[in-house]
Amino acid sequence: MEAGLGRGDLLQRAVPAEPQKPADGLRKLKREFSSREELARYLQEQFPRPAQRDAHLSPIRGGRSQAEAALAPIQPARYAFTRNYLDGCVTGLSPYIRHGVIALTRVREVALSRVAHPFHASKFVVELAWRDYWRRLYGLWGQGVWQDREPYKTGWAASDYAESLPVEVEQGRTGLACMDAFARQLAETGYLHNHARMWVAAWVVHWLRVKWQAGARWFLKHLLDGDPASNNLSWQWVASTFSHKPYFFNRENLEKYTRGAYCQKCPQRGDCPFEGSYEELHRKLFRSQVEG
Amino acid sequence: MKPLVWVHEDCLRQEAPYWNQHREAPAVFVFDDEQLEQEEWTLKRIAFLYECLLELPVEILRGDTVEQLRLAQQAYGCDCIVTADTPEPRIRRVIEALRQHTRVEVAPEEPFVELDDRVDLRRFARYWKQAQLKLFPQ
Numbered sequence: 001m002e003a004g005l006g007r008g009d010l011l012q013r014a015v016p017a018e019p020q021k022p023a024d025g026l027r028k029l030k031r032e033f034s035s036r037e038e039l040a041r042y043l044q045e046q047f048p049r050p051a052q053r054d055a056h057l058s059p060i061r062g063g064r065s066q067a068e069a070a071l072a073p074i075q076p077a078r079y080a081f082t083r084n085y086l087d088g089c090v091t092g093l094s095p096y097i098r099h100g101v102i103a104l105t106r107v108r109e110v111a112l113s114r115v116a117h118p119f120h121a122s123k124f125v126v127e128l129a130w131r132d133y134w135r136r137l138y139g140l141w142g143q144g145v146w147q148d149r150e151p152y153k154t155g156w157a158a159s160d161y162a163e164s165l166p167v168e169v170e171q172g173r174t175g176l177a178c179m180d181a182f183a184r185q186l187a188e189t190g191y192l193h194n195h196a197r198m199w200v201a202a203w204v205v206h207w208l209r210v211k212w213q214a215g216a217r218w219f220l221k222h223l224l225d226g227d228p229a230s231n232n233l234s235w236q237w238v239a240s241t242f243s244h245k246p247y248f249f250n251r252e253n254l255e256k257y258t259r260g261a262y263c264q265k266c267p268q269r270g271d272c273p274f275e276g277s278y279e280e281l282h283r284k285l286f287r288s289q290v291e292g
Numbered sequence: 293m294k295p296l297v298w299v300h301e302d303c304l305r306q307e308a309p310y311w312n313q314h315r316e317a318p319a320v321f322v323f324d325d326e327q328l329e330q331e332e333w334t335l336k337r338i339a340f341l342y343e344c345l346l347e348l349p350v351e352i353l354r355g356d357t358v359e360q361l362r363l364a365q366q367a368y369g370c371d372c373i374v375t376a377d378t379p380e381p382r383i384r385r386v387i388e389a390l391r392q393h394t395r396v397e398v399a400p401e402e403p404f405v406e407l408d409d410r411v412d413l414r415r416f417a418r419y420w421k422q423a424q425l426k427l428f429p430q
Contacts, residue, residue: 016351017318019367026363029323029352043339046354050328050335058336062343064305100303100376101344104404108427118428125427126420132404133419139379140413190336221332224340229379243415 036061053221058190060095060224067096076111080123085257086193095191095224097131104128131230138229145232146213153240154206155287161211165204165218176273177266178254179203190224195257201238202248206285207273212239248285251275295397296320296370297350298361300383303376303401304344310376310399318368321345322361323354327382358389365394376401 019026029046033039036057044051060066074091082088096102108128115121138145148158168174172183182196192200197219204215212235219235220226236242251274255263263269276284297311297319306315323338345352353360361373372395375387390396405423412418 014347014349016320016349017368019318019364020369024363025359026367027353027355027360029354031346031352033346039339039342040335043335043342047323047328047335047338050333050338053332054334054336056336057339060340062340062345063347064344065347066343095340099301099341099344100308100401101305103305103308103402105402108404122424122428128404129420129423129427130416132423133413133416135379136411136413136419142379142381142384190334190340217332221334222337224337226337 054187056188058188058224060092060189060191062095062099062101062224064101067093067102070096071102071107071110074107074111074114074124076121076124077115080120083123083127084195085259086196086261087259088193090193092191098225098227098230104131134227134229134233137233145228145236146216148239148241149236150241152246153244154246154285156209158211161205161209163211163214165210165214166208169204169208170218175267176203177268178258178262181262186219186222190222190226192223197234198238198247199249199254201235202246203274205235205239206246206248212236212241246286248278248281249274250278250281293372294370295372295374296361296365296368298322298373298375299345299348299350300375300378300380301341302378302380302383304341304348306348308376308399308401310374310397313399314374317374318364318370319348319350320361320364321348321350321352322357323352324357324382325355327357357386361386361390362393371395372397374399 016031030042033042040057044055070092074093075089078089079091083090093102093107097104097107108125111121111124112118141149152158169179170183170187172180172187174180179200182192182200185196186192201212201215204210205212216232216235219231220228223231233242238247240246251263251272254274263272266272274281295314295317297314297317299311299319299321303310306312311319328338342352351364353364364370365373373390374397377398377400378384387396387398405426407422407426411422
């Protein structure tokens with residue numbers, strides 16, 4: 001990782017006020033670092049238990065200057081028809097939005113300013129609205145976002161699902177090229193494209209038959225945009241405990257939107273659990289009374 | 293009124309209403325050890341927040357959030373605490389605990405869309421049906 005924290009005007013202005021009285025008991029953390037490596041070493045010393053879970057920094061950096069850099073090139077019209085592709089025109093703004101580094105309203109205004117007609121930014125604004133929607137529900141339900149909001153519509157009872165994730169899933173050692181790559185990317189960067197999140201969630205809940213809560217906890221450990229509202233309720237949407245039917249996919253769908261990046265080199269090619277039509281997979285994954 | 297600005301992880305920007313009105317006031321952020329353990333944070337998440345904080349004029353503290361805020365309030369000679377509203381239950385619990393001993397002003401965030409309190413939230417489609425009328429008026 002390159003050195004330097006981008007000590008521009010913004011950082012130089014960011015000087016906190018000094019206390020008026022002796023600050024006994026205040027546990028202040030350091031603000032001056034000569035490099036990102038020094039910051040990493042300092043955080044590893046200060047936070048040894050989180051560092052046991054993983055001790056590296058993400059290549060995605062925090063800060064307003066980074067948020068502005070991600071906001072500047074957004075293309076809402078192009079986003080609308082490419083966003084489902086892993087190499088599509090997505091913004092990477094979610095970690096900054098999640099922590100309020102940049103307001104949702106400002107992102108919307110910038111998006112609308114980039115299009116000839118508001119209609120061309122409507123898909124982009126809908127995705128921002130999902131965050132607003134999840135936050136409103138979080139306000140109503142609080143910790144209730146950890147509970148099944150409704151029964152599973154998979155034909156299976158909640159008790160049919162395992163409580164915990166198999167360790168090889170988190171470690172990216174299942175032999176499925178796509179899912180292992182997503183698990184490693186999650187651990188390495190703290191970020192996953194939304195479509196990849198949906199595939200992983202569907203695989204964990206419907207193929208491995210693990211409770212969505214286990215998957216949600218795994219994601220929250222790592223995601224820089226980790227937020228129980230968006231995260232948990234999206235898992236519930238996939239699981240069908242907060243939607244009318246389960247979300248699932250097939251290999252053809254994954255291959256299309258990854259542009260074949262994983263299927264070609266997958267050790268399980270030819271014996272892929274995601275192979276088949278939606279009808280075939282539906283029969284395989286769910287009990288018969290569930291509608292497709 | 294001499295406020296202490298409590299910056300929490302849901303609203304890290306100075307132009308948000310809670311902070312914008314008190315830009316000259318001392319501001320603090322607290323990494324809460326108990327939260328980091330309960331939520332099993334990895335170091336990269338802490339680092340991301342830390343880098344955000346380094347671009348803000350905020351004292352970075354760690355420990356029990358309520359205790360550190362009380363100590364900061366004393367050290368800076370502040371008579372109240374201002375912060376941003378959030379649905380996050382942990383932060384709401386901290387606000388309630390702080391209110392046992394001091395005045396706390398909680399400023400709402402700028403609404404993404406102003407909707408009737410009785411808006412139907414049972415499914416996104418129902419919410420969006422009403423939200424889009426405000427966001428994309430004909």
